[in-house]
Amino acid sequence: MQSEAEASMTEPRDEEQTGVQLDAVDKAYGAVAALRGVSLRVAPGEFVALVGPSGCGKSTLLELVCGLGAPDAGTVRADAAALMPQRDALLPWLSALDNAALALRVAGVRRAAARARAHEHFAAFGLEGFEGTRPGGLSGGMRQRVAFLRTLLAGRPVLCLDEPFGALDALTRLQMQRWLAEALAREPRTVLLVTHDVEEAVLLADRVVLLSPRPGRIVATFDVALPRPRERDDATVVELRERALHALGAS
């Protein structure tokens, strides 16, 4: 369970948050059923990881939570959610600073003010000195950090992260996982993380939800009651990872 939530610059006002609630949700694209009978509760401030094979409807679930589509059956209730798409979706013609400030610009903040607010986070995000660099000149890890900062600055209580580290090399991915845990400790949010990496899920989440291949259904749920930061060679982490892999039918 989430502990204290300190007030911070970008933290959304909390008036009676619902977190995320999905009840018996079905969603199909034409003849292809993406989700079937999915019920999921994410408490405000909780970090839930959704793990499953490719094409199990994980991204569809995030889109529903973000209000980008309506379910065919069942209900989706969620606090305002910000999406971090699978690829970083940074705009190649904008500098890192302008990309980070994009959500603020869309919310109607003037350019100078939006850039100033985004810049306050650049040091903590390890982006100092790269304000004027366009995405093409940033490393993969930095691009993800800019994309995450943009998501954070949307000021929504819920963050939907769609395989944020899927495209990174193994070493960078480890660093980014640690970094994400720290960033969320500073800026607590309700988080839905989609990943196909069981270890990543166990390292980061309060709860790991396993989905079946398409149509996606919830197969199993694991609570990860471990203190943070977690180490990947920790005995409990390894054990949970193996149990989850087993439940997915991988070992």
Add this chain to the structure above:
Amino acid sequence: MTAALLVLALLGGWEALVRLDGVDPLILPAPTDVAEALWEDRALLAPDLWTTTYEVLLGLLAATVAGAALGAAMHLSPALRRALRPLVIGSQAVPVPVIAPLVILVLGFGLAPKVLLIALVCFFPITINLYDGLRGADPDASRLLRSLHATRWQRLRFLEAPAALPSAFTGLKVAAAVAVIGAVFAEWAGAEAGLGRALITANGQLATARAFAVTLLLFLLAIALYGACALLERRVVSWTPRTEPGGP
């Protein structure tokens, strides 16, 4: 470099053919004859070059405005897309030499009919390339903006319009290259000055070398316009692919 060598080789072959074979210079003047005509008639041709350049620049400007408006309208409104697409495509089947005299008849001998006819030739590549570019914006970025509740205008402004710029410039470059043809047809239908007009006069006087000199000027004008657009593109579209290896 290779282009220069190719041109030199072609000119050399041409010169040799005319000189050795004794081709009638009324039919095919040698490159040196053309150069001579260009030099001797420079006082005559300079105002014509200026007139045509001016017409082409205004025509391209009109085509850019019309093309941008049409491309954006087709992108933003499915109803307008259905209504406009057949007209836009059909406009390219209109034979310019045939309608040019009609346009002149209605609009007179001034600048307006020239600008209109050049714009008619040029707006199509601009419209279609801009439209394709607007539609081709990154769908992930589009989803992201929709998840941020961006308005239609914000999606256009922050994502689609910048994303369409490279493609729009391709359209503009194609338009710049063909604009000169539109100017020549318009001037043939009735004009007091311009390179198209000079071409007709030279043909009438059997001054073949001068006709070739005028054609050379048209050729150079098209290249210069294309080059100017390419230069502008490099200034405006500075993020791909030059920024790829960058970073301090």
